[in-house]
Amino acid sequence: MSQMESLFTPFMKTFEGYSIGKTLSLLKDPDIISFAGGLPSPDVFPNEFIRAAADRSLREGCREALQYSAVPGEKSLIEAIIDFLGRDGIRLSPENVVITTSGQHGLDLVGRLFLSPGDVIVTDLPTFGGALAAFEMEDPAYASVDIEEDGSNVEGLAAAIEESIERGRKPKFIYVVPDFQNPSGITMSLEKRRAVLALAVKYGLPLVEDSPYRDLRYRGERVPSIFSLDENRGNVIGLYTFSKILCPGLRVGFNIGPAAVVEKFHFIKSANLLNTPKFNQDLCTAFLREYDVEAHFRKSREYYTEKLRFFLGAMEENFPPEMGVTWTKPEGGLFLWVTVPEKIDTAELLRLAIQEKVAFIPGEAFYPKGRVQRNHMRVNFSFPTREQIVEGVKRLSQAVRKMSA
Ligand SMILES: Cc1ncc(COP(=O)(O)O)c(C=O)c1O
Numbered sequence: 001m002s003q004m005e006s007l008f009t010p011f012m013k014t015f016e017g018y019s020i021g022k023t024l025s026l027l028k029d030p031d032i033i034s035f036a037g038g039l040p041s042p043d044v045f046p047n048e049f050i051r052a053a054a055d056r057s058l059r060e061g062c063r064e065a066l067q068y069s070a071v072p073g074e075k076s077l078i079e080a081i082i083d084f085l086g087r088d089g090i091r092l093s094p095e096n097v098v099i100t101t102s103g104q105h106g107l108d109l110v111g112r113l114f115l116s117p118g119d120v121i122v123t124d125l126p127t128f129g130g131a132l133a134a135f136e137m138e139d140p141a142y143a144s145v146d147i148e149e150d151g152s153n154v155e156g157l158a159a160a161i162e163e164s165i166e167r168g169r170k171p172k173f174i175y176v177v178p179d180f181q182n183p184s185g186i187t188m189s190l191e192k193r194r195a196v197l198a199l200a201v202k203y204g205l206p207l208v209e210d211s212p213y214r215d216l217r218y219r220g221e222r223v224p225s226i227f228s229l230d231e232n233r234g235n236v237i238g239l240y241t242f243s244k245i246l247c248p249g250l251r252v253g254f255n256i257g258p259a260a261v262v263e264k265f266h267f268i269k270s271a272n273l274l275n276t277p278k279f280n281q282d283l284c285t286a287f288l289r290e291y292d293v294e295a296h297f298r299k300s301r302e303y304y305t306e307k308l309r310f311f312l313g314a315m316e317e318n319f320p321p322e323m324g325v326t327w328t329k330p331e332g333g334l335f336l337w338v339t340v341p342e343k344i345d346t347a348e349l350l351r352l353a354i355q356e357k358v359a360f361i362p363g364e365a366f367y368p369k370g371r372v373q374r375n376h377m378r379v380n381f382s383f384p385t386r387e388q389i390v391e392g393v394k395r396l397s398q399a400v401r402k403m404s405a
Contacts, residue, residue: 011139018133019365023350027359033392035379036359038182038334041307044300045247046291053286057279069278071270072262073099073254077281080288081240081254088214089228090238095259098266101276102251103212103241107134108272109255109265110173110208110237115140120164120171124152126337126366126376128182128210131175142368143171151188152176154195161203173206173237174199178226180213180333183366183378187331193226200235206261210239215297217332218305227256234258242284244334245297250280304334304382307389311336311381314389318397325400327379334382337363340400345374349403356402358395 005013016022020036027034057065072078078097085092100106107130115121115138123131124147143164145156157174164171176196178188188196200207209226227238234257241253255265269275287293312329315336319325324341338360340346346362353359363376384392 015136018130020129020361023359023361023365026354029354029357032354032357032359033384033388033395034359035381035384035392035396036361037383038380039383040244040248040300040334041303041382042247044296044303046287046296049287049291050247050283053283053290054279057282057286065279065282067278069275069281071275072266073097073276074278074281074285077252077285077288078254080285084288084293085256088225090225090256091232092256093259096256096262098255098262098269099276099281100241100253100255100265100269101273102243102248103210103239103253104130104134105251105269105273106239106241106253106255107131107210108137109268110175110239111135111138111140112268112272113261113264114172114206118169120169122157122161122164122171122174122205123368124157124176124181125368125371125373126183126363127175128177129361129365131210132366132368135175140172141169142371144368144371147181147184147186149186151178151181151186151192152196154192154199157196158199161199161205165203171203171205173208175208175210176226177210177213178223179211180216180330180335182213182333183335183361183363184337185328185330185333185335186337187220187223190223193223193229197226197229197235201233206257207236208239209236212239212241212244213333214240215245216300216304216334218301218308218330220331237261242287245300246284246287250283252276252280252284304332307381307386310386311379311389311393314393318393319400323397323400323404334380336379336381338377338379340375340377341404342375344400344403346377347374349377349399352403353396353399356395356399358392358399360396 078094082092111134117139120141120143123144125144143160145153227236230236237257327336327338361378364372
Protein backbone atom coordinates (compact mmCIF):
# COMPACT_ATOMS: atom_id res chain seq x y z
CA MET A 1 0.00 0.00 0.00
CA SER A 2 1.42 3.38 -0.96
CA GLN A 3 1.78 6.05 1.67
CA MET A 4 -1.14 7.94 0.19
CA GLU A 5 -3.36 4.86 0.17
CA SER A 6 -2.57 4.23 3.82
CA LEU A 7 -4.20 7.59 4.54
CA PHE A 8 -7.54 6.70 2.96
CA THR A 9 -10.39 6.47 5.48
CA PRO A 10 -11.02 2.93 6.76
CA PHE A 11 -14.29 2.89 4.78
CA MET A 12 -12.63 4.06 1.55
CA LYS A 13 -9.89 1.44 1.85
CA THR A 14 -12.46 -1.23 0.98
CA PHE A 15 -15.03 0.78 -0.98
CA GLU A 16 -15.18 -0.34 -4.61
CA GLY A 17 -17.95 1.84 -6.00
CA TYR A 18 -20.82 0.87 -8.20
CA SER A 19 -20.46 -2.84 -9.00
CA ILE A 20 -22.33 -2.46 -12.29
CA GLY A 21 -19.61 -0.06 -13.41
CA LYS A 22 -17.07 -2.83 -12.87
CA THR A 23 -19.02 -5.24 -15.07
CA LEU A 24 -19.38 -2.63 -17.80
CA SER A 25 -15.63 -2.02 -17.78
CA LEU A 26 -15.12 -5.71 -18.75
CA LEU A 27 -17.05 -5.20 -21.97
CA LYS A 28 -14.51 -3.42 -24.15
CA ASP A 29 -14.64 -6.05 -26.93
CA PRO A 30 -16.94 -4.60 -29.65
CA ASP A 31 -18.07 -8.12 -30.61
CA ILE A 32 -19.76 -8.55 -27.23
CA ILE A 33 -23.51 -8.05 -27.41
CA SER A 34 -24.35 -6.24 -24.21
CA PHE A 35 -27.64 -6.56 -22.37
CA ALA A 36 -25.80 -5.13 -19.38
CA GLY A 37 -26.17 -1.33 -19.32
CA GLY A 38 -29.38 0.50 -18.51
CA LEU A 39 -29.17 2.56 -21.65
CA PRO A 40 -32.22 4.11 -23.23
CA SER A 41 -32.07 3.87 -27.01
CA PRO A 42 -30.59 6.89 -28.82
CA ASP A 43 -33.15 6.10 -31.54
CA VAL A 44 -35.76 7.89 -29.42
CA PHE A 45 -33.72 10.94 -28.36
CA PRO A 46 -35.30 14.12 -29.80
CA ASN A 47 -32.00 15.05 -31.42
CA GLU A 48 -33.21 17.76 -33.78
CA PHE A 49 -35.17 19.51 -31.07
CA ILE A 50 -32.25 19.44 -28.62
CA ARG A 51 -29.88 20.74 -31.28
CA ALA A 52 -32.19 23.65 -32.10
CA ALA A 53 -32.85 24.45 -28.42
CA ALA A 54 -29.12 24.38 -27.65
CA ASP A 55 -28.36 26.60 -30.60
CA ARG A 56 -31.01 29.10 -29.61
CA SER A 57 -29.92 29.11 -25.95
CA LEU A 58 -26.33 29.87 -26.92
CA ARG A 59 -27.30 32.47 -29.52
CA GLU A 60 -29.70 34.33 -27.28
CA GLY A 61 -28.03 34.08 -23.92
CA CYS A 62 -24.51 32.68 -23.93
CA ARG A 63 -23.59 34.96 -21.03
CA GLU A 64 -26.31 33.42 -18.86
CA ALA A 65 -26.28 29.88 -20.24
CA LEU A 66 -22.61 29.41 -19.40
CA GLN A 67 -22.79 31.02 -15.98
CA TYR A 68 -23.21 29.42 -12.53
CA SER A 69 -26.85 28.88 -11.63
CA ALA A 70 -28.80 28.86 -8.36
CA VAL A 71 -28.22 25.86 -6.09
CA PRO A 72 -31.92 24.77 -5.96
CA GLY A 73 -32.11 24.88 -9.76
CA GLU A 74 -33.45 27.19 -12.45
CA LYS A 75 -36.79 28.72 -11.50
CA SER A 76 -38.11 28.20 -15.04
CA LEU A 77 -37.33 24.47 -14.89
CA ILE A 78 -38.83 24.08 -11.41
CA GLU A 79 -42.04 25.71 -12.64
CA ALA A 80 -42.12 23.52 -15.74
CA ILE A 81 -41.67 20.44 -13.53
CA ILE A 82 -44.51 21.52 -11.25
CA ASP A 83 -46.81 21.73 -14.29
CA PHE A 84 -45.47 18.45 -15.66
CA LEU A 85 -46.16 16.58 -12.42
CA GLY A 86 -49.60 18.19 -12.19
CA ARG A 87 -50.72 15.84 -14.96
CA ASP A 88 -49.86 12.98 -12.58
CA GLY A 89 -52.01 14.35 -9.75
CA ILE A 90 -49.05 15.86 -7.87
CA ARG A 91 -49.49 19.39 -6.50
CA LEU A 92 -46.30 21.22 -5.56
CA SER A 93 -44.85 24.65 -4.82
CA PRO A 94 -41.30 25.66 -5.82
CA GLU A 95 -40.02 25.00 -2.28
CA ASN A 96 -40.95 21.32 -2.76
CA VAL A 97 -38.53 20.82 -5.68
CA VAL A 98 -34.75 20.63 -5.96
CA ILE A 99 -33.06 20.11 -9.30
CA THR A 100 -30.47 17.35 -9.09
CA THR A 101 -27.58 16.48 -11.34
CA SER A 102 -29.45 13.27 -12.27
CA GLY A 103 -31.17 10.52 -10.35
CA GLN A 104 -27.95 9.20 -8.87
CA HIS A 105 -27.33 12.61 -7.30
CA GLY A 106 -30.91 12.54 -5.98
CA LEU A 107 -30.15 9.26 -4.22
CA ASP A 108 -26.91 10.63 -2.83
CA LEU A 109 -28.81 13.57 -1.30
CA VAL A 110 -31.23 11.17 0.42
CA GLY A 111 -28.42 9.01 1.81
CA ARG A 112 -26.47 11.99 3.12
CA LEU A 113 -29.54 13.53 4.74
CA PHE A 114 -30.77 10.51 6.67
CA LEU A 115 -27.98 8.03 7.20
CA SER A 116 -25.24 7.61 9.75
CA PRO A 117 -23.10 4.45 9.72
CA GLY A 118 -25.17 1.43 10.74
CA ASP A 119 -28.54 3.08 10.11
CA VAL A 120 -31.15 0.78 8.64
CA ILE A 121 -32.85 1.17 5.24
CA VAL A 122 -35.99 -0.80 4.38
CA THR A 123 -35.97 -2.15 0.80
CA ASP A 124 -37.19 -4.84 -1.51
CA LEU A 125 -34.81 -7.58 -2.59
CA PRO A 126 -33.54 -7.10 -5.22
CA THR A 127 -33.39 -3.32 -5.48
CA PHE A 128 -31.64 -0.73 -7.65
CA GLY A 129 -27.86 -1.26 -7.45
CA GLY A 130 -27.12 2.44 -7.93
CA ALA A 131 -29.17 3.20 -4.82
CA LEU A 132 -27.22 0.59 -2.88
CA ALA A 133 -23.97 2.18 -4.09
CA ALA A 134 -25.11 5.71 -3.19
CA PHE A 135 -26.30 4.63 0.25
CA GLU A 136 -23.21 2.49 0.84
CA MET A 137 -21.23 5.73 1.07
CA GLU A 138 -22.94 6.15 4.45
CA ASP A 139 -22.26 2.50 5.47
CA PRO A 140 -25.87 1.53 6.27
CA ALA A 141 -27.58 -1.77 7.19
CA TYR A 142 -30.69 -3.18 5.56
CA ALA A 143 -34.06 -4.60 6.57
CA SER A 144 -35.06 -6.24 3.31
CA VAL A 145 -37.49 -8.82 2.03
CA ASP A 146 -37.91 -10.56 -1.36
CA ILE A 147 -40.12 -8.62 -3.76
CA GLU A 148 -43.32 -10.31 -4.98
CA GLU A 149 -44.98 -10.35 -8.41
CA ASP A 150 -47.09 -7.31 -7.50
CA GLY A 151 -44.40 -5.39 -5.63
CA SER A 152 -43.14 -5.19 -2.05
CA ASN A 153 -43.97 -7.96 0.40
CA VAL A 154 -45.55 -5.44 2.74
CA GLU A 155 -46.17 -7.84 5.62
CA GLY A 156 -42.60 -9.05 5.36
CA LEU A 157 -41.30 -5.48 5.40
CA ALA A 158 -43.48 -4.71 8.46
CA ALA A 159 -41.96 -7.71 10.25
CA ALA A 160 -38.45 -6.61 9.23
CA ILE A 161 -39.12 -3.12 10.59
CA GLU A 162 -40.43 -4.56 13.87
CA GLU A 163 -37.40 -6.80 14.18
CA SER A 164 -35.07 -3.89 13.53
CA ILE A 165 -36.85 -1.79 16.17
CA GLU A 166 -36.57 -4.66 18.65
CA ARG A 167 -32.83 -4.67 18.06
CA GLY A 168 -32.82 -0.98 18.96
CA ARG A 169 -32.37 0.22 15.40
CA LYS A 170 -35.43 2.02 14.13
CA PRO A 171 -35.02 2.23 10.32
CA LYS A 172 -34.46 5.64 8.72
CA PHE A 173 -36.51 5.30 5.52
CA ILE A 174 -38.20 2.93 3.08
CA TYR A 175 -36.80 2.90 -0.46
CA VAL A 176 -38.89 1.55 -3.36
CA VAL A 177 -39.02 1.72 -7.17
CA PRO A 178 -42.74 1.07 -7.75
CA ASP A 179 -42.87 1.50 -11.53
CA PHE A 180 -41.14 -1.25 -13.54
CA GLN A 181 -38.49 -1.67 -10.91
CA ASN A 182 -34.84 -1.70 -11.87
CA PRO A 183 -33.76 -4.55 -11.90
CA SER A 184 -36.84 -6.82 -11.77
CA GLY A 185 -39.25 -4.94 -14.07
CA ILE A 186 -41.96 -5.54 -11.42
CA THR A 187 -44.73 -2.96 -10.94
CA MET A 188 -46.25 -2.37 -7.52
CA SER A 189 -50.06 -2.75 -7.42
CA LEU A 190 -52.26 0.09 -6.20
CA GLU A 191 -53.18 -1.92 -3.13
CA LYS A 192 -49.55 -2.40 -2.22
CA ARG A 193 -48.70 1.26 -2.85
CA ARG A 194 -51.37 2.16 -0.33
CA ALA A 195 -50.09 -0.49 2.09
CA VAL A 196 -46.44 0.60 1.84
CA LEU A 197 -47.50 4.20 2.40
CA ALA A 198 -49.56 3.13 5.42
CA LEU A 199 -46.48 1.32 6.74
CA ALA A 200 -44.37 4.47 6.33
CA VAL A 201 -47.00 6.50 8.16
CA LYS A 202 -47.42 3.93 10.94
CA TYR A 203 -43.71 3.85 11.72
CA GLY A 204 -43.02 7.51 10.93
CA LEU A 205 -40.53 6.63 8.17
CA PRO A 206 -40.02 8.70 5.02
CA LEU A 207 -41.06 6.74 1.95
CA VAL A 208 -38.51 7.30 -0.83
CA GLU A 209 -40.20 6.65 -4.18
CA ASP A 210 -37.69 6.45 -7.04
CA SER A 211 -39.49 6.69 -10.35
CA PRO A 212 -37.36 7.12 -13.47
CA TYR A 213 -39.48 4.87 -15.70
CA ARG A 214 -43.00 6.03 -14.90
CA ASP A 215 -43.75 7.29 -18.40
CA LEU A 216 -42.38 4.19 -20.08
CA ARG A 217 -45.45 1.94 -19.66
CA TYR A 218 -46.09 -0.46 -22.56
CA ARG A 219 -49.25 -2.22 -21.35
CA GLY A 220 -51.76 -2.14 -18.52
CA GLU A 221 -53.18 0.81 -16.60
CA ARG A 222 -51.08 3.60 -15.12
CA VAL A 223 -51.02 3.20 -11.32
CA PRO A 224 -51.00 6.37 -9.18
CA SER A 225 -47.63 7.32 -7.76
CA ILE A 226 -47.23 6.88 -4.00
CA PHE A 227 -46.44 10.60 -3.83
CA SER A 228 -49.88 11.42 -5.25
CA LEU A 229 -51.57 8.90 -2.94
CA ASP A 230 -50.06 10.72 0.04
CA GLU A 231 -51.92 13.89 -1.04
CA ASN A 232 -49.22 16.25 0.20
CA ARG A 233 -49.20 14.96 3.77
CA GLY A 234 -45.42 15.06 3.65
CA ASN A 235 -44.62 11.35 4.03
CA VAL A 236 -43.06 10.79 0.60
CA ILE A 237 -39.88 11.95 -1.13
CA GLY A 238 -40.06 11.50 -4.89
CA LEU A 239 -36.95 10.97 -7.04
CA TYR A 240 -37.10 11.66 -10.78
CA THR A 241 -34.66 12.01 -13.65
CA PHE A 242 -34.73 13.15 -17.27
CA SER A 243 -32.34 10.29 -18.10
CA LYS A 244 -34.91 7.81 -19.36
CA ILE A 245 -37.67 10.14 -20.56
CA LEU A 246 -35.39 12.54 -22.48
CA CYS A 247 -31.74 11.47 -22.51
CA PRO A 248 -29.17 10.56 -19.82
CA GLY A 249 -26.32 12.70 -21.13
CA LEU A 250 -27.73 15.96 -19.80
CA ARG A 251 -27.56 14.63 -16.20
CA VAL A 252 -30.61 16.48 -14.91
CA GLY A 253 -33.19 15.17 -12.46
CA PHE A 254 -35.27 16.40 -9.53
CA ASN A 255 -36.25 15.40 -6.02
CA ILE A 256 -39.59 16.45 -4.58
CA GLY A 257 -40.75 16.42 -0.99
CA PRO A 258 -41.64 18.45 2.09
CA ALA A 259 -40.11 21.96 2.08
CA ALA A 260 -37.95 21.26 5.15
CA VAL A 261 -36.43 18.20 3.47
CA VAL A 262 -35.88 20.03 0.18
CA GLU A 263 -34.18 22.89 2.00
CA LYS A 264 -31.68 20.40 3.45
CA PHE A 265 -31.18 18.97 -0.04
CA HIS A 266 -30.23 22.51 -1.13
CA PHE A 267 -27.68 22.73 1.69
CA ILE A 268 -26.16 19.34 0.83
CA LYS A 269 -26.10 20.20 -2.87
CA SER A 270 -24.38 23.49 -2.08
CA ALA A 271 -21.61 21.46 -0.46
CA ASN A 272 -21.17 18.71 -3.01
CA LEU A 273 -22.15 19.55 -6.60
CA LEU A 274 -23.06 23.18 -6.03
CA ASN A 275 -25.20 23.49 -9.11
CA THR A 276 -26.58 21.64 -12.06
CA PRO A 277 -25.42 23.05 -15.43
CA LYS A 278 -27.81 25.86 -16.39
CA PHE A 279 -27.41 25.08 -20.07
CA ASN A 280 -28.63 21.50 -19.52
CA GLN A 281 -31.46 22.66 -17.29
CA ASP A 282 -32.61 25.09 -20.00
CA LEU A 283 -32.73 22.23 -22.51
CA CYS A 284 -34.95 20.26 -20.10
CA THR A 285 -37.19 23.32 -19.67
CA ALA A 286 -37.48 23.65 -23.44
CA PHE A 287 -38.34 19.94 -23.65
CA LEU A 288 -41.17 20.28 -21.11
CA ARG A 289 -42.48 23.63 -22.35
CA GLU A 290 -42.04 23.52 -26.10
CA TYR A 291 -41.82 19.92 -27.23
CA ASP A 292 -44.84 17.69 -27.58
CA VAL A 293 -43.88 15.60 -24.57
CA GLU A 294 -46.88 13.29 -24.78
CA ALA A 295 -46.14 12.53 -28.44
CA HIS A 296 -42.52 11.89 -27.49
CA PHE A 297 -43.56 9.43 -24.77
CA ARG A 298 -45.95 7.75 -27.20
CA LYS A 299 -43.14 7.32 -29.71
CA SER A 300 -40.76 5.99 -27.03
CA ARG A 301 -43.42 3.59 -25.76
CA GLU A 302 -44.14 2.27 -29.26
CA TYR A 303 -40.42 1.77 -29.87
CA TYR A 304 -39.74 -0.01 -26.58
CA THR A 305 -42.95 -2.09 -26.72
CA GLU A 306 -41.69 -3.58 -29.95
CA LYS A 307 -38.21 -4.21 -28.50
CA LEU A 308 -39.70 -5.88 -25.43
CA ARG A 309 -42.02 -8.06 -27.53
CA PHE A 310 -39.08 -9.07 -29.65
CA PHE A 311 -36.87 -9.82 -26.64
CA LEU A 312 -39.57 -11.90 -24.94
CA GLY A 313 -40.06 -13.84 -28.18
CA ALA A 314 -36.33 -14.59 -28.35
CA MET A 315 -36.39 -15.74 -24.71
CA GLU A 316 -39.32 -18.12 -25.43
CA GLU A 317 -37.46 -19.54 -28.40
CA ASN A 318 -34.11 -20.05 -26.71
CA PHE A 319 -35.08 -21.07 -23.20
CA PRO A 320 -37.45 -24.06 -23.41
CA PRO A 321 -39.14 -24.96 -20.09
CA GLU A 322 -36.78 -27.91 -19.43
CA MET A 323 -33.91 -25.45 -18.92
CA GLY A 324 -35.56 -24.25 -15.72
CA VAL A 325 -35.02 -20.59 -16.58
CA THR A 326 -37.77 -18.04 -15.83
CA TRP A 327 -38.07 -14.32 -16.48
CA THR A 328 -40.37 -11.43 -15.64
CA LYS A 329 -42.70 -9.93 -18.26
CA PRO A 330 -42.60 -6.25 -17.37
CA GLU A 331 -45.34 -3.75 -18.14
CA GLY A 332 -42.75 -1.05 -18.80
CA GLY A 333 -39.22 0.15 -18.11
CA LEU A 334 -36.04 -1.24 -19.60
CA PHE A 335 -35.28 -4.55 -17.90
CA LEU A 336 -36.15 -8.23 -17.52
CA TRP A 337 -35.12 -10.17 -14.46
CA VAL A 338 -34.00 -13.66 -15.35
CA THR A 339 -33.79 -16.49 -12.82
CA VAL A 340 -31.62 -19.52 -13.64
CA PRO A 341 -31.47 -22.83 -11.72
CA GLU A 342 -30.17 -22.32 -8.20
CA LYS A 343 -26.90 -24.15 -8.76
CA ILE A 344 -25.81 -21.49 -11.29
CA ASP A 345 -23.95 -18.46 -9.97
CA THR A 346 -24.55 -15.71 -12.52
CA ALA A 347 -21.23 -14.00 -11.71
CA GLU A 348 -19.53 -17.20 -12.97
CA LEU A 349 -22.02 -17.44 -15.80
CA LEU A 350 -21.00 -13.94 -16.88
CA ARG A 351 -17.39 -15.08 -17.37
CA LEU A 352 -18.59 -17.85 -19.65
CA ALA A 353 -21.07 -15.53 -21.36
CA ILE A 354 -18.30 -13.05 -22.14
CA GLN A 355 -16.44 -15.89 -23.89
CA GLU A 356 -19.65 -16.46 -25.86
CA LYS A 357 -19.63 -12.70 -26.52
CA VAL A 358 -22.76 -11.70 -24.67
CA ALA A 359 -23.15 -9.85 -21.36
CA PHE A 360 -25.69 -9.05 -18.65
CA ILE A 361 -25.51 -7.81 -15.06
CA PRO A 362 -25.25 -10.59 -12.47
CA GLY A 363 -28.06 -10.33 -9.94
CA GLU A 364 -25.64 -9.92 -7.04
CA ALA A 365 -25.33 -6.20 -7.94
CA PHE A 366 -28.88 -5.66 -6.71
CA TYR A 367 -28.60 -7.07 -3.20
CA PRO A 368 -27.05 -5.54 -0.11
CA LYS A 369 -24.00 -7.30 1.30
CA GLY A 370 -24.90 -10.43 3.25
CA ARG A 371 -28.22 -10.86 1.45
CA VAL A 372 -26.95 -11.75 -2.02
CA GLN A 373 -28.88 -14.22 -4.21
CA ARG A 374 -26.71 -15.62 -6.98
CA ASN A 375 -29.02 -17.19 -9.54
CA HIS A 376 -30.51 -14.10 -11.15
CA MET A 377 -29.45 -11.67 -13.82
CA ARG A 378 -30.70 -8.36 -15.17
CA VAL A 379 -30.99 -7.98 -18.92
CA ASN A 380 -31.67 -4.75 -20.75
CA PHE A 381 -33.89 -4.92 -23.83
CA SER A 382 -34.05 -1.26 -24.85
CA PHE A 383 -30.59 -0.67 -26.27
CA PRO A 384 -29.63 -3.69 -28.42
CA THR A 385 -30.82 -3.87 -32.02
CA ARG A 386 -33.20 -6.61 -33.17
CA GLU A 387 -30.27 -8.48 -34.74
CA GLN A 388 -28.32 -8.23 -31.50
CA ILE A 389 -31.31 -9.48 -29.52
CA VAL A 390 -31.70 -12.55 -31.76
CA GLU A 391 -28.02 -13.39 -31.63
CA GLY A 392 -27.41 -12.29 -28.03
CA VAL A 393 -30.26 -14.32 -26.51
CA LYS A 394 -29.05 -17.36 -28.46
CA ARG A 395 -25.54 -16.90 -27.04
CA LEU A 396 -26.96 -16.42 -23.55
CA SER A 397 -28.87 -19.67 -23.84
CA GLN A 398 -25.68 -21.44 -24.98
CA ALA A 399 -23.81 -20.10 -21.96
CA VAL A 400 -26.55 -21.31 -19.60
CA ARG A 401 -26.57 -24.74 -21.27
CA LYS A 402 -22.78 -25.03 -20.89
CA MET A 403 -22.99 -24.03 -17.26
CA SER A 404 -25.82 -26.48 -16.58
CA ALA A 405 -23.97 -29.38 -18.24
C1 LIG B 1 -34.28 3.18 -10.18
C2 LIG B 1 -33.26 4.15 -10.67
N1 LIG B 1 -32.97 5.23 -9.93
C3 LIG B 1 -32.06 6.13 -10.31
C4 LIG B 1 -31.35 5.96 -11.48
C5 LIG B 1 -30.26 6.95 -11.82
O1 LIG B 1 -30.62 7.73 -12.86
P1 LIG B 1 -29.58 8.74 -13.54
O2 LIG B 1 -29.07 8.03 -14.74
O3 LIG B 1 -30.42 9.92 -13.87
O4 LIG B 1 -28.52 9.06 -12.56
C6 LIG B 1 -31.62 4.86 -12.30
C7 LIG B 1 -30.85 4.65 -13.52
O5 LIG B 1 -30.74 3.60 -14.09
C8 LIG B 1 -32.59 3.92 -11.88
O6 LIG B 1 -32.88 2.84 -12.58
